[in-house]
Amino acid sequence: MTLPAISAETLLDPPTGPRRRILVVEDTASVRRLLVDVLGFDEFDVTAAPDGLAALAAYPAVRPDLVLTDVEMPGLDGLGLTRELRGRGDTVPVVVVTGRDDPDTRRAAAAAGADAFLAKPFGLVELRDCVWGLVDARAH
């Protein structure tokens, strides 16, 4: 997938138009709060869930423009969540983040239907550029 070019300058100004909604799924509270704030300062409406089951419960009310999910979580993990969404025919962009940066995990994420893969520790700018790229690509 080719992401649109984004420059730091264009990202400085709040985007125009409706605010996009992001569903963040992460079981580590400190990381979850950081992700919510990083994306919140970028003018996204962010909803957070601590695991895949909570994400599915919140999903109908949130109707996210993008899902950002950890892989390793109790209950329903991030790959299970992605498979569930794809099984419902949902094409929402899914970004998978994980501490396991190995070919098997990357293949499993792609097979589950994820659109992008970020290995921890990832850079916050890298994360934000990835999210913006996918949201913009979907909008156009």
Next chain:
Amino acid sequence: MRIEGVHQAYRGGPPVLAGVDLALEPGAPVVLAGGNGSGKSTLLRIVAGCAAPSAGRVHGRPRVVGFLPDRFPAQLRMPADVYLRHLAAIRRVTAEPELLEAFGFSGPRAEPMARLSKGNAQKVGLAQALGGGPGLVVLDEPWAGLDVAAAAVLRDRLTALEVPLLVTDHTGRAARIPGARHLRLVDGRVVADAPPAPSAPAVGAVAVVLRGPARTLHGLGVPARVEADRAHLSVPAAEVDALLRGALDLGCSVVSVTPA
């Protein structure tokens, strides 16, 4: 803490690191030199735990590592205070925003970090890396963009560190850290390096005229008379090299340097 036989290669290319062995101890800071692309930043990321080596081991890395990467995420819209609080929470330490004052941070704390000058952004990065009592400090070009006053504060802080320190530095300022071991990455391996030769003692004062944006000129960290886009300074000769390096890092140009 020990680094043993660390290799790193990317996508079948030649190895960036080809068997690095290194011991890091309190009181024996390591200053790592090497050309562009020599693998310094790669090695620092591996030592800090931000990247896994293709082969080899890192033994005894403490739980809390203070790491200043070569590319600090200063383009974020998140304000500096919020950023420091989050990073401290993730590392499970107490944030030390007062470190910003110690480095003479003069930027807006409540505005996006993307609006900070290069020097102020670097100070946020340093506050992030040095705060919270890290058990290991890994700094990639920490003097880049710093004004003279902040550079001296940094040198004093690193001198007083009681934990292992690994630092890269192209400005020559790390040579002033007492007890530093100077190493160089050559062909993916670490070899002993001679410290930068101290320049002859300089005496007297030097008059310097710099040109640059007024905001930058006011933030040099030394008293200056600023007129339009020019700053007129008088500094001890022994400090002129550091001043000029700092000014160039900040994007200023040097108009003249003459004996005062």
